[in-house]
Amino acid sequence: MLLRAVAEEVLGRPISPREGKALRTAHRRALKDARAQSITPTIRLVINRMIDPAEENSSYLEIDKTTLREWGYDVAFELERFVEEDLAGMIDNETTKDVKLKDGLTVFDVSQLPENGPALAIVMTVINTWMTNRLFKAKNRRQTHFVVEEAWHLVQTSAAKVIRRNQKVSRAIGLSNWFFFHHVSDIPAGTDAEAIIKECDTVLVYQQKKAPDARAAVDMFDLPASSYPTILNLATGTCLMKIGNEAPFEVKHLRSDVETILTDTDKALVARTTSEKE
Template sequence: MRHRRGERPGHRATTANAQAIYPFFGENGLGDGGVLIGTDLHGSAFTYDPFVLYERRVISNPNLLVAGELGSGKSSLVKSYLYRQALFGRVPWIADPKGEYAPLARALGVEPIRLVPGGDVRLNPVARESGWQSQLNLLRALAAGALSRRLDQEEEGSVREALRLVNDDQGVEPTLPAIVSLLFRPHKSMAERLVTTTQALAKRSRDVALGLQRLCEGDLRGMFDGPTTAGLRLDGRAVVLDLSAFYDSSALGLVMTCASAWERGMILSLHEEARREERAPRKMINVFDEVWRALSFIGVGEWLQAAFKMSRRDGVQNVVVMHRLTDLSAAGAAGSRERELAEGLLHDAQTRVIYRQPPDNVAMAREPLGLTSVEADLLPELGLGIALWKVSTRGYLVQHRLSEIERPIVDTDGSMVDRGTRWA
């Protein structure tokens, strides 16, 4: 081949190697078999379904993390994704801290379940259906959150034995008031198992009992202090718990945790019912919006991590939604167990969707999310509705697309934006 004077010969390489030079151009999407998200840089349709990708061994777990600044398009993605998945038979279960998912619920033919102190709806977060370990993990998390500190070994033991005793009575449903009563006045069998006296155990358990009593008789009474209200519709196309009455309350984290635990227990119960009837259980999507509000309570990190670890067994996609990646710092001081658990959620989510992030968040994001330097540098520059999708080790830039039908479902700033200027 002839070359002009001063011209250097070109370099030949495979596309597998060249993609390192031109990020995002070496990948050609995730294939079909999922719901439409939008378009990639090539203008091709970008589809996604965690259960399909798990079957293909593209990802090792179905969990999803979505992060983005206010106004970046994060909320629109989450709501339209849930709506589209519902059309394919997936069932969203959402703990809604701001009351923003009501339009989605109604579009799917259900009404949100509204929780207020002393209201008509009770949810039992320690119901037996969720299983012993889930019950115990939740109870520890609630007690630690109520006390704003970790439980010591004697307190852990008293909580465990109180739960064991109420669980052993098969004729009665376990409830928080029953557990609190045993913590105030321990049964002889509890003391014997812990090799102590009932008087000594009552003294060591008193702080935990007082902390949990808030959920039964304090400002949170009437919501989590008894069996689940009969007649709640749990077989529809979605289940939305409206927690907006607590959005400005310091107790929101505890309320979110109780509500999410109840959701998880009901999901497991529905799956078990399907197995008994020898039919395939429906795939569920469990959404934790503004998760940092719950992670700020000591003990919640362990409970949420356990839920993530069980996602494959349970056939559940856990979706964690936050604004900034630095929101995880609200879980605890640098180097603390709480911070470690919160940041561990990044590793336990094989799909990470990152919308625009402020420049001071980029350094924190790069290593935990496995970003290249090019990907990290793009985060502060991402436009409206554009996100970096990290699916396992693969990276994609995706422009989310909305239909006219979906706009009323996702519109959280309709009073601020003219309809004609909203992005497609």
């Protein structure tokens, strides 16, 4: 599923049934090759096996190598371009050894990735799937928080589909997912992004200055109609909190002096240079 999501993001369209067959066959063969060589399977092995496939024999059909290669050419070449150009050095090899979930905090800084295009969605999808599987296989699990600071990147991408699927096992592995959306009204109805929000058990709604955003929050989280003017007029540092099916209540968000410094994003906007002060 992760490979399909990455391929669809790279191609900018759903993969066809024939491309899917070529990808599945290459995936199985890549895993077999990796086991035989006692190495970690990577996306490069999959690409290689799409360009040089093994014949597919099953009780249903027999597909020769030439046919499989033709079905997988577009996917293989676009994946190859992506790991060598757009995301060179990021998803083409096995996970860096010093990235460990047992540490108190693991931060993936994706601020340098372009907001337009599939790069950001692909990296977020890979991170979530890697983390979920690491926790699932861990012998000594610990409670973990997964925080997506800019969750609006999930809205129009297949990343939401993968992350939503991974959410299904979050309780079993002690994982708490946090998603930060700025405008609920931007999320199309019926999408996986909408489902992710609706499946959240705890919701915090901060001030929405625009009426459509406030109304969307009321509708999305099934809040009382009286919440609409409240959301429009929430003071800075306060939010409307809803837990499960309980009635929403207003909460004041307090920060320590250290947290205030760490979360200050206005410094570059309000700071004056020495020359300006003089």
